[in-house]
Amino acid sequence: MPSWTIGFDADDTLWHNERFFRGTEDRFEELLSAHMDGPGLRARLREAERRNLGIYGFGIKGFTLSMIETAVEATEGRVPAAVIGEILAMGRDMLAHPIDLLPHAREAVEAAAREGEVVLITKGDLLDQERKLAQSGLGDLFDAVEIVSDKTPATYLRVFARHGGRQSMMIGNSLKSDVIPALAAGAWGVHVPHGLTWELEHADPPRDHPRFREIPSLGDLPGLVATLDSRH
Structure with missing residues (x-):
């Protein structure tokens, strides 16, 4: 033994891992700024992540779905399809980042x-x-x-x-x-x-x-x- x-x-x-999430959160906040009023986007995202852990588990895919959910909620459903496409592209970028x-x-x-x-x-x-x-x-x-x-x-x-x-x-x-x-x-x-x-x-x-x-x-x-x- x-x-x-x-x-x-x-x-x-x-x-390294978390720095890629933080960078994507920065991009997400910038992307949504033109489509919503008021602060608190990151807090909304964090709450969505917390809520979704039992459904999606840990990782980039669950994080991407939580960003989409947050975008829909924060804009009261007015988020353009092009923005959803950009969020999906951000998730793909994270999945391809080098180690x-x-x-x-x-x-x-x-x-x-x-x-x-x-x-x-x-x-x-x-x-x-x-x-x-x-x-x-x-x-x-x-x-x-x-x-x-x-x-x-x-x-x-x-x-x-x-x-x-x-x-x-x-x-x-x-x-x-x-x-x-x-x-x-x-x-x-x-x-x-x-x-x-x-x-x-x-x-x-x-x-x-x-x-x-x-x-x-x-x-x-x-x-x-x-x-x-x-x-x-």
Whole structure:
């Protein structure tokens, strides 16, 4: 049995993602400004995303549908068909964006692989996540890939049971999805903050939890694992 099973989040942990959403939101706001009065378009969009998560799930396709829904509601149905077409084109652009790895991503996964089994645990659209992993050049480093509909304690219990070492760890930029449910499942939760994190992924850090750790970047992961290894 390996010493560790180490899970990595993908978006904004191994490669940039949120900045493409923010850029598209800027374009969306500019596009709709000529067709509606009053502020609050982003708040409307965020509420649509929140409302639609249980229907469309996470990812660019659900985000695109939420933009269309917001455009229709914000203009009271007067949004031109050409604008809907531009929103769809923005979604296609996002689905085609190139992958830009975050610093130390490859070294961190390679270092983790020397400690045990490494698993990519990511949520979102299956085809898009598979595309991003293939383009990242990191695919061959993982022993397994788990693309899930949501990240809950039950998700982590199931994944770590399938790929179980003597200890398990989840690494990611989202406290809400990557850290807190992994801790509830009995794993270590390692937070790697990212400058841009989706509003719906915000949560308070569980600083008093004995298995919670925070590191400035993935470059600090090998040292952290070595420190934890020395305690067991």
